[in-house]
Amino acid sequence: MGWLLGPIAGAIASGIGSLIGAFLAPYTAGIPAISVFGAILSSFVAGTMVLGKKRRYWWLGLTLIFLIPLFIYANRAIGLNGISPRIFIAGAFVDWSALVLFILPTRTLFTHWIKGSNLALVAAGIFGGTWTASGLSHLGAVAITYSIFNWPEEVWIALIGIVPLENLIRSFVGMVIGCGVIAGLRAIGLVKSREAIY
Numbered sequence: 403m404g405w406l407l408g409p410i411a412g413a414i415a416s417g418i419g420s421l422i423g424a425f426l427a428p429y430t431a432g433i434p435a436i437s438v439f440g441a442i443l444s445s446f447v448a449g450t451m452v453l454g455k456k457r458r459y460w461w462l463g464l465t466l467i468f469l470i471p472l473f474i475y476a477n478r479a480i481g482l483n484g485i486s487p488r489i490f491i492a493g494a495f496v497d498w499s500a501l502v503l504f505i506l507p508t509r510t511l512f513t514h515w516i517k518g519s520n521l522a523l524v525a526a527g528i529f530g531g532t533w534t535a536s537g538l539s540h541l542g543a544v545a546i547t548y549s550i551f552n553w554p555e556e557v558w559i560a561l562i563g564i565v566p567l568e569n570l571i572r573s574f575v576g577m578v579i580g581c582g583v584i585a586g587l588r589a590i591g592l593v594k595s596r597e598a599i600y
Contacts, residue, residue, distance in 0.1 A: 408597020500537020
């Protein structure tokens with residue numbers, strides 16, 4: 403939603419959608435407040451991935467903000483719970499890889515591809531952008547949930563393969579749906595939001 407409506411409207415729309423989903427299907431939400439927070443965060447991040455001058459420095463502030471939960475997460479896992487640094491790095495792959503992709507010029511490269519006319523590049527941009535936005539959303543949420551559940555190293559080891567697979571599937575589904583939505587919106591010539599990047 404952030405790519406369609408911008409960071410603020412996209413975050414609000416995603417938050418409302420997630421809240422409705424939490425009421426209609428509470429078994430899918432885990433902790434509903436954290437699910438809504440994650441949806442808001444993901445769309446906000448996507449909306450800040452822009453070209454040009456508008457909001458072009460928002461990523462700096464967000465990077466600093468996302469370093470805080472990464473530090474809290476790592477400190478709690480390695481410093482307090484004695485999780486092996488190698489296990490933490492592997493288990494938090496989605497989180498730190500998303501942050502790296504957000505910091506690097508890939509942030510604007512994904513946007514450039516989404517904005518282009520080549521559908522294959524639009525798909526690649528949506529896939530990479532979804533990996534990044536969802537990964538940062540996961541980072542924001544997992545810093546909270548790990549403080550609540552404090553899972554042991556055995557769970558970390560199990561999650562090493564599960565979390566990246568989940569984000570990979572999410573990115574693929576986002577790519578398929580996003581390509582269809584963007585192609586459809588372009589085809590019907592609907593007036594797009596001033597904040598839209600497609």
